[in-house]
Each structure stands twice: as structure tokens, then as C-alpha cells.
């Protein structure tokens with residue numbers, strides 16, 4: 001049968017431009033495993049309900065297994081003659097077993113079929129992203145562990161602010177990734193709902209066992225409204241949003257790696273294996289990989305915006321616009337997987353210049369907050385302490401000195417409360433040790449967080 005499944009009411013041949021323009025087979029062939037699995041579950045259920053005989057059921061199932069094998073091995077011609085993957089599988093089935101194959105679509109529409117396939121596909125994508133997040137978290141924890149004692153400036157407004165541990169900085173990304181994981185798990189919960197049985201839009205005249213199909217395909221639940229089931233692409237948007245936030249996190253880390261490996265910062269170095277050179281400037285070693293991750297973030301945001309815009313004006317139920325959900329989904333899924341994968345490896349290759357990082361806290365008055373806290377301990381209200389230290393910083397700047405270089409007599413002109421014990425408080429290398437409160441950058445806290453993170457990753 002070379003004609004269309006829907007050819008009955010048409011008098012004219014389809015224009016070849018329409019065939020090409022309308023077809024999704026070029027990209028949705030990637031759903032073949034999901035499509036065949038879904039068809040097998042539907043077929044078994046039709047058998048169970050007596051809509052197909054036992055023999056019919058097993059003949060169809062065997063043929064579907066064969067089609068899957070042929071697609072696995074690229075043995076089937078996939079061209080625009082088949083509108084989409086659903087048509088390809090069904091037509092191939094009919095070619096193989098004749099008119100019996102024409103019974104498979106009983107009680108089903110491509111509308112619920114495609115919703116099913118995409119849900120199964122998103123489910124698989126989420127598993128893969130979760131694995132990728134885990135690998136990246138492992139790399140971050142290892143880096144934090146190896147650099148537990150390295151001090152560095154923490155920044156706000158990109159100005160030196162207060163000393164922190166490098167490990168604390170790295171573990172901040174661990175936390176972001178943990179939230180990303182929960183976002184994807186959340187998405188999985190809403191994705192894992194089985195739409196088959198909605199048929200075109202209103203359900204079916206057949207007494208389909210939807211619960212059985214859900215069990216067969218490991219869905220947690222069945223959809224509760226047939227019109228919603230074939231109209232909804234929220235779960236794809238959830239995935240794209242989760243992917244966008246994840247990419248934003250990867251992009252910020254990338255930006256820091258790029259910055260830190262400049263000569264100006266000189267904090268970090270990405271190994272040669274993860275850098276590239278210039279075709280004209282022989283000395284160059286460029287951080288292309290983090291740059292590309294930063295760049296690809298824009299394209300994942302684009303995928304999200306594209307589908308948002310596609311969906312916003314659609315009346316219920318299925319509209320062909322929705323075929324546009326696939327390329328953005330595939331693009332985002334591929335991009336996120338690739339970025340997570342390479343970032344997890346690249347991180348293992350990063351080395352830090354401990355000396356340079358630690359010495360960067362010596363200038364820039366990163367201990368000024370601690371000095372204000374010292375004055376509070378001596379009885380000054382914080383606002384006054386802040387003012388006093390501000391004046392001391394101004395004085396030190398004019399004298400081209402650090403706070404620790406001022407004499408006690410000089411310091412006392414700013415506040416009579418200042419004593420000899422002040423010098424401990426103007427040593428920036430002691431600042432992190434004072435921050436052993438939960439969530440702070442104190443070495444004990446950070447050590448504890450590393451332990452917890454390790455435990456979490458073992459689960």
C-alpha cells in the first residue's frame with residue numbers, strides 16, 4: 001500500500017511540496033523504539049480484551065520485534081513517503097503481515113500515540129540527564145576535596161569582598177546541580193502519565209484497558225481527561241525549562257573557568273587536552289569548551305522560547321503546530337547531554353594555582369568586615385563599626401598600606417576600643433576560620449559538606 005492512511009476522502013493527489021513540508025519522519029524517526037514499545041503494549045491489551053485473537057496478537061508482536069531489529073540495523077528505507085515514524089512502523093507492519101497489520105490502530109489515534117511516544121522519550125532523556133548531573137557533581141566534589149585548604153577571594157560586583165575556601169566556591173555549584181536534579185525529577189513525575197486511550201480527542205468506543213497499558217509501559221498513572229491528554233505539551237516545556245536552568249548553571253561555571261584561566265586572574269588552568277589553539281597566534285591556548293557551553297546555553301533557552309510560542313495560541317485539541325515540539329526537545333536533550341558529559345571530564349583536568357589564589361586575599365581589604373565585627377565585640381553598634389572601618393580603609397589607601405600595617409596608635413585614632421588583639425582580626429588568612437556557622441565557609445563546615453556530598457553520591 002503506497003497510499004495515505006487517510007486517503008479515503010481525497011480525490012486529488014497530494015502536492016509533493018506538501019509531502020515534504022508536512023513530514024516529520026526526518027526527525028521523529030528517533031522515536032522508533034518508543035513507538036514500537038507503545039504499539040506492542042497497545043496490541044497486547046487489544047489481545048487481552050479479545051479485540052484481537054491470541055494468534056493475531058502474537059503475529060503482530062513478532063512482526064513489531066522484527067521491525068525494531070530492522071530499524072536498529074538501519075535496514076529500512078526511511079523517506080518522506082512515510083509521513084512520520086508512526087506511519088512508517090504501521091505501513092511496514094502491513095507490508096510484512098498483510099491486512100492483519102491494519103488492525104493494530106484499533107482504538108488509537110496518532111494524536112495519543114505521539115503524546116505517548118514523546119512522554120516515553122522525555123522519560124529516557126531525564127534518566128540520562130540525571131546520570132550526567134551525577135557525574136558532574138562527582139567531579140566537583142573531587143576538586144573540592146583535593147583543594148580543601150586553598151583560600152581565594154570571594155567576589156561581589158566582581159570586586160574582592162571576603163576570603164572564602166575554593167572548595168566552598170566549588171560546592172556552591174554542587175548545590176545548584178542538586179536543585180537541577182530535583183527539577184528534573186519533578187518533571188519526570190508529571191511526564192510519567194499514560195495518554196493512550198484518549199485516541200483522537202474524546203476517548204474510544206472500545207473498552208480499552210488503559211491501566212494495563214500503563215503497567216506494561218511502567219507509567220505511574222493514566223491521564224484523566226482525553227482532550228487534555230492529546231493537547232498537553234507542558235511536560236516538554238518542563239523539561240526545556242529544567243534544561244535551561246541547568247545550562248545557566250553550567251554557563252556561569254564556564255564563565256568563571258574562562259575568567260580564572262586568563263593571565264589577569266591566573267587562578268586556574270584547564271589542561272591542554274581540553275583547550276584549543278589559534279591558527280595565527282602561536283602562543284594561544286583558548287578555553288573553547290567552556291565558551292561553547294556558555295554559547296549553547298542560548299540555544300537551549302531558544303528551544304524553550306520556541307515551544308512556548310508555538311503552544312500559546314493553540315485551541316484544543318491536537319494541532320499540527322505541535323509537531324514542532326520535537327526538534328527543540330531533541331536539540332535541547334542532545335545539547336544538555338553533551339555539555340554535562342564534557343564538563344564532567346574537563347573539570348577533572350582543571351588545576352588551580354594555590355599560591356596565586358591564596359595571595360590574592362592579601363590585598364583589597366577583604367578582612368574589613370571582620371574588623372567591623374571585632375569592634376562590635378568591643379561594644380560598638382554595627383553601623384558605627386562599619387563607619388569606623390570605612391574611615392580606616394580610606395586612611396590606609398591614602399597611606400598605600402594594608403590595615404595590618406597600621407600601628408596600634410594609628411588605629412586608636414579611629415576608635416579607642418581598638419587593642420593589641422586587633423591584629424588577629426586584620427589577618428585575612430584567619431577570616432574563613434571564623435565562619436564555622438552552618439552553611440559558612442569555615443573549614444570544618446566545608447569538610448562536613450564534602451562528606452555529605454560524597455554520601456549523597458554513593459546513594
Ligand code: ARG
Pocket residue numbers: 024028083084110111114318320322323324
Ligand atoms: N507527526 C505528528 C506529530 O509529530 C504525529 C501526529 C499527527 N496527527 C495528526 N492528526 N496529523 O505531531
